[in-house]
Amino acid sequence: EVQLVESGGGLVKPGGSLRVSCAASGFTFGSYIMNWVRQAPGKGLEWVSSISRTGDYMYYADSVKGRFTISRDNAKNSLSLQMNSLRAEDTGVYYCARDGTFDYWGQGTLVTVSS
């Protein structure tokens, strides 16, 4: 059974940093593109970042480019998102999702940026 479990969310002050992670199981992690998607409270889905199977290629939304870094560890079946210079508008639930089709999603982890 495919499982994606996010962790690392929490409350952080504007300008601060946070790292969220996604533990994957039930599939060959290194065979899939992986993604981060976020959802601000009461709002729609926003694609944040994607990483290629080997980690050689990373893609970012303009809203996070230069502040967020996606990475993966295929030996540990793990995906991460390092978030720096956080802003209030980065507040939301962060989901990891598998593949270019986003076929499986985790339950999400809440990131709150507030003073």
Next chain:
Amino acid sequence: AIQMTQSPSSLSASVGDRVTLTCRASQDISDDLAWYQQKPGKAPKFLIFAASSLQSGVPARFSGSGSGTDFTLTISSLQPEDFATYYCLQNHDYPLTFGQGTKVEIK
């Protein structure tokens, strides 16, 4: 960036109704479109890929069509568990973009 526009933003319908949701891309995306269903407090659920291919396990009352710039998601006979918000996603080119969603409510 490719803009995805869904219409309507919301609709009210009854159980048994046939419902059609629309997603329009700002440029040609071939059939690189997926649909998701999201219920409050839950992660999105994958419904359709490549514009018209039904994900395994998704009820056959859901269908997708379209290519290029205009796409539709149709629910042939709305069931109580189908009341939710539906999103389209273009995975044709980065940056990937979701539509703003269509909320399907009970009439």
